[in-house]
Amino acid sequence: MAHSNWAEWIYLGVVTALLIYVGAEAWNIERIIDHAPEDAEIIKVTAQQWFWSFEHEDGTKEVGELHLKKDHAYKFEIQSKDVVHNFNIPEYVVLLDAIPGRINTVWFSPNEAGEFDIQCREYCGLIHYNMRAKLFVEDI
Amino acid sequence: MSKIFHLSIIMMTLFIIPTVSLAFAAETAGEYIDRKAEIWNLFFRMMTVAFVVGGVIAGTMVWQVWRFRESNPNSKPTEYEEKGEF
Numbered sequence: 491m492a493h494s495n496w497a498e499w500i501y502l503g504v505v506t507a508l509l510i511y512v513g514a515e516a517w518n519i520e521r522i523i524d525h526a527p528e529d530a531e532i533i534k535v536t537a538q539q540w541f542w543s544f545e546h547e548d549g550t551k552e553v554g555e556l557h558l559k560k561d562h563a564y565k566f567e568i569q570s571k572d573v574v575h576n577f578n579i580p581e582y583v584v585l586l587d588a589i590p591g592r593i594n595t596v597w598f599s600p601n602e603a604g605e606f607d608i609q610c611r612e613y614c615g616l617i618h619y620n621m622r623a624k625l626f627v628e629d630i
Numbered sequence: 631m632s633k634i635f636h637l638s639i640i641m642m643t644l645f646i647i648p649t650v651s652l653a654f655a656a657e658t659a660g661e662y663i664d665r666k667a668e669i670w671n672l673f674f675r676m677m678t679v680a681f682v683v684g685g686v687i688a689g690t691m692v693w694q695v696w697r698f699r700e701s702n703p704n705s706k707p708t709e710y711e712e713k714g715e716f
Contacts, residue, residue, distance in 0.1 A: 599662035
């Protein structure tokens with residue numbers, strides 16, 4: 491039976507366009523987010539049962555708390571000494587696994603001064619629930 | 631005419647939306663991006679697309695059920711039904 495199928499082509503075109511849009515947009519945002527600025531200060535983050543320790547570029551070490559400056563870029567080099575942990579700053583949507591024997595990197599720039607939570611987001615043993623640290627963003 | 635028109639609509643939709651979107655998402659030099667805003671905005675855009683696709687599919691199904699119901703005055707029996715084979 492002969493019939494018109496223009497509606498099917500429109501339908502197919504719209505669905506394909508939406509899929510391309512979803513793929514392109516997600517890829518582009520991921521690319522932008524992954525691209526760390528060259529002037530980002532490197533902070534070495536070490537996870538271990540059940541606390542976080544941080545080392546700044548100048549060698550300053552902090553345990554259980556991290557002091558950063560507002561509107562500066564920071565690149566975290568995250569590693570674990572024992573099991574898999576996950577470095578998470580919920581307020582700044584920073585979330586990355588800490589894997590033993592591997593360094594994972596993520597960067598961000600705090601744009602608000604204040605006190606924020608850092609937590610482990612991957613179950614890592616008995617005291618996982620309390621594997622927390624404090625992020626202090628200072629307006630300098 | 632009709633074919634060219636429809637083809638051009640499809641091609642424009644296929645290429646213009648992604649291109650415009652990529653252009654607007656470009657980085658501004660000298661500023662750090664707001665990671666939180668980028669990620670949440672992406673999430674909201676993806677949700678919009680997901681709901682549009684869901685709406686179109688659900689709408690198509692509702693229309694098909696309505697249009698091809700037996701009691702629709704426009705419905706015609708299939709050739710098998712006409713011959714009593716079904």
